[in-house]
Amino acid sequence: MTITILITSDLHGRLDRFEQLFHQMKSLKADLVIDNGDFLDGSPASFYYKHISNNEIQPMITLANELYDVAVYGNHEFNDHLPNIKKLHSQFRFPWISCNIGDFSKPYYTKTIRGRKFIVIGATTHFTPLWDEHGYLTDLSFQSALKSIQHWVTFVKTYEKPDYLIVAYHGGFSEDPLTGAIFQERIGENEANEILELTEDIDLLITGHQHLYFNKRIQQTLTVQPASHGKGFIEIQVNFYGETKQSSGKFHPLKTDHTSYPSEVERWLDEEITYIEKDYTYEGLLKARLTSHPYIQLLHDMQIKATGAQISVCDLAFLEKGGFKGSITNRDIVFNTREHTLKVISLFGFEIKQLMESSAAVFALNNEGKIDFRTNVYPKTPQPYQYDFWGGLSYTIDIRNPVGKRVKNITFKGEPLKDESTYEVVLNSYRLTGYDFPLLKNREILYETAYTVFFLLKGYLKNFMPIDVPHHGSFKVID
CATH class of the missing domain: 3.60.21.10 (Metallo-dependent phosphatases)
Structure with missing residues (x-):
């Protein structure tokens, strides 16, 4: 039987x-x-x-x-x-x-x-x-x-x-x-x-x-x-x-991957929200995380405008390519976002430095002496999705230095970041679970958006996006 x-x-x-x-x-x-x-x-x-x-x-x-x-x-x-x-x-x-x-x-x-x-x-x-x-x-x-x-x-x-x-x-x-x-x-x-x-x-x-x-x-x-x-x-x-x-x-x-959603879903996904002439796209899982680019500046600008925070923290979806150019539809925004809200907390300067060092730990030099994700070099190490971009700050990540001593020359509004000063920082709600960064667990929430990132980004692109997105700091990763 x-x-x-x-x-x-x-x-x-x-x-x-x-x-x-x-x-x-x-x-x-x-x-x-x-x-x-x-x-x-x-x-x-x-x-x-x-x-x-x-x-x-x-x-x-x-x-x-x-x-x-x-x-x-x-x-x-x-x-x-x-x-x-x-x-x-x-x-x-x-x-x-x-x-x-x-x-x-x-x-x-x-x-x-x-x-x-x-x-x-x-x-x-x-x-x-x-x-x-x-x-x-x-x-x-x-x-x-x-x-x-x-x-x-x-x-x-x-x-x-x-x-x-x-x-x-x-x-x-x-x-x-x-x-x-x-x-x-x-x-x-x-x-x-x-x-x-x-x-x-x-x-x-x-x-x-x-x-x-x-x-x-x-x-x-x-x-x-x-x-x-x-x-x-x-x-x-x-x-x-x-x-x-x-x-x-x-x-x-699956016999064939040439599939589509029901027509009502496809119509909504293809609905145009706005048109952008400037290129806000990126490519490469690793490459996109090694230098500041327009799409990251766009996310920082949206998060700061939505919350009034001084410093913005964002990450990228783990995709080979993303961002916006030309006609932007609901499909593009869904593809580039997740269902998180934004929350604002207060962090001391020394706490920001600790978090930035934890984020920088996702990189390592591989056997050829080139920058790679640390998981490709060592087991049991921080995952690439634990990497964050910090907007409102300028800084350098030097991969040649040991983990914990990589982030250098951190400035806020042209002045060195002060360990004992506090700063209002906006992050997504997942980061504040503290799962990847225990330091963020159980923090007092100063402000939380009523809407998720999809709706915030859609509103920003449609109604508030400037012709040229301002730069909220800059960074570089060196080896």
Whole structure:
């Protein structure tokens, strides 16, 4: 007897791809279909249906209701107020589960298929509250995913006696379980390694969150991660031979990526906001971070105008290219922004220097003596997305110096930055979670914008952008 299981994860609202995946998956007539979290948030379509459209039910939910048996809460399921989360999830006709969020949801799901009992235990990375930008999750308690999984595996083995036990964990690996390559320290965000090492009797471990593809048997446990953003899905075949069972996984890629969003979304995305003759584009993940350029000055100008802060801190989306030139549409702005608000805090000069040094630590000299991202040279080091640009200041980053002593000649309005003076600084709301920079955690907020960066930038481009954006300081990175 063969049982077919289909798995997706981290779709992030890619309705354009999901419409095709839906038909590919339906054609296989699976017995059990699971989504492993981060289902809706993170695409132009999800932004449109959340903030612009009057549709009561998103098309992606309508399709999901015809496909899935169960889904697991991912960290991005919690990007809203709890009442809004509960209202949204009431539209799904299948359960959402997680065993490590107290009584917020059921810990596991049971389905009997041709006389065989399948149980899916869900779990969510317990780092989720650390990314809570607005205090949405203060009433929820996230426990260790590892300890909760161990508890519920023991429970269902004792009382439910499943024929096939699945753990669907919205979290990933701290180390490659095959090669030992280190992705990050074992800090608790991604506990799949520990789950495999310390938990017995799991037939299938589904992972996610890291947007990787993985399909290997680790010891006795088939372990998978089905990529992300609708690039494909994993099919699991479970064969029962009397009291024995065997399972194997196969990745099904999206058949074609020539997809588009529904016409109403495409029309809104292509709506022109304004036209700019000057070139505000950039190219190169590394190159764009090594020198000041017009697009960064544009962001600083927008943030300072929106908040009245003295100093602006911004980062770039982790893209090979971005920015604006010519006709600017909603699509361009969505592509270049994320759903953060802006917040103003007060920082001492010495704190600013510490933060700038932490940011400068993302660089290193590679084996050829050239500037590179530190992650390409050393493991377990700061990630490129932890790099910030500081507007209103002029400074130099010297990569030849050791980490912590790289940022030189910092000036504010032509004068050296003073350690004991305070400055009003604007940052996005994610930075102020303190996840990447603990110094920023629990700071007093002097001012917060009512709108997210998308709406602030759109308003700036349409109504307030000067012909020539002023320079808010300058910097250079030298080797």
